[in-house]
Amino acid sequence: MGKKCIDNIRDCVKQAFLKGCERGNEFDKMRFAISAELKRLGYEPSEIKDMLIEWNKRCERPLSLSERDIQLFGYVDWVFKKNPHPGCKALEDYCIGKENCQFHLKTTFQNREITKELPFNLEELDKFLNERFKPNGYVMMLIVKVLRYVQQEKATGEIIFVGYRKIASIIRDRHGYDIDLMTVYRRTQQLIEEGVIKQEIKGKKGTFSRLANGYKFLAWKSPTITHINLYV
Numbered sequence: 001m002g003k004k005c006i007d008n009i010r011d012c013v014k015q016a017f018l019k020g021c022e023r024g025n026e027f028d029k030m031r032f033a034i035s036a037e038l039k040r041l042g043y044e045p046s047e048i049k050d051m052l053i054e055w056n057k058r059c060e061r062p063l064s065l066s067e068r069d070i071q072l073f074g075y076v077d078w079v080f081k082k083n084p085h086p087g088c089k090a091l092e093d094y095c096i097g098k099e100n101c102q103f104h105l106k107t108t109f110q111n112r113e114i115t116k117e118l119p120f121n122l123e124e125l126d127k128f129l130n131e132r133f134k135p136n137g138y139v140m141m142l143i144v145k146v147l148r149y150v151q152q153e154k155a156t157g158e159i160i161f162v163g164y165r166k167i168a169s170i171i172r173d174r175h176g177y178d179i180d181l182m183t184v185y186r187r188t189q190q191l192i193e194e195g196v197i198k199q200e201i202k203g204k205k206g207t208f209s210r211l212a213n214g215y216k217f218l219a220w221k222s223p224t225i226t227h228i229n230l231y232v
Contacts, residue, residue: 004042010103012094013037020058026094027059031072033086035079048076111157118148120220125196128222133190139179140187144196146170147215159200161214164188188215196220 016030038048052072056062063071098104129137146167151160164184171177191197200214
């Protein structure tokens with residue numbers, strides 16, 4: 001079964017596509033989700049528009065011919081221009097259950113496989129941070145451990161989306177230290193400067209995703225420290 005196949009649409013969207021939707025929030029959200037999913041599977045804009053015409057007929061109070069151009073075809077063009085990626089959180093109201101969703105199970109497995117190993121030696125990083133940054137290095141290492149925990153626990157894949165407040169709360173709950181948000185921010189920036197992690201940004205206002213902090217582990221190598229007393 002090739003990629004370009006309706007059966008490969010994520011389950012919650014496929015259900016809405018096959019059965020149609022009620023007008024209102026469900027219709028508005030699914031016209032985006034269906035367009036984005038079909039694009040992900042390799043369908044061309046003209047093919048997606050034809051499929052949405054048939055989908056519209058299955059929906060409650062189908063759009064008229066005059067409404068289709070703006071409320072369906074216009075969104076297909078927008079999806080190809082902006083390339084949005086609706087996540088599970090955006091579609092949680094229509095979730096069939098993670099334990100039943102083949103898309104979720106497959107994605108979780110793939111994400112865990114590609115992040116099974118860190119791209120650097122954790123013990124070397126621990127030694128380097130503690131030698132160079134002293135107490136601050138310990139906090140930096142806690143942040144690394146939290147990012148790794150979230151990556152494994154949530155099966156995030158290479159990019160880990162988590163805010164400073166969440167990092168601080170996990171450090172408190174898992175490691176017993178209360179660290180203020182400004183300290184978390186500063187130490188995270190130092191990890192970026194040292195090439196341990198790279199910051200990514202997710203989403204854009206007006207799409208399915210809101211702006212969020214994202215981090216990716218880099219292939220960090222321990223430098224030769226000639227001046228141990230250089231700490232920030």
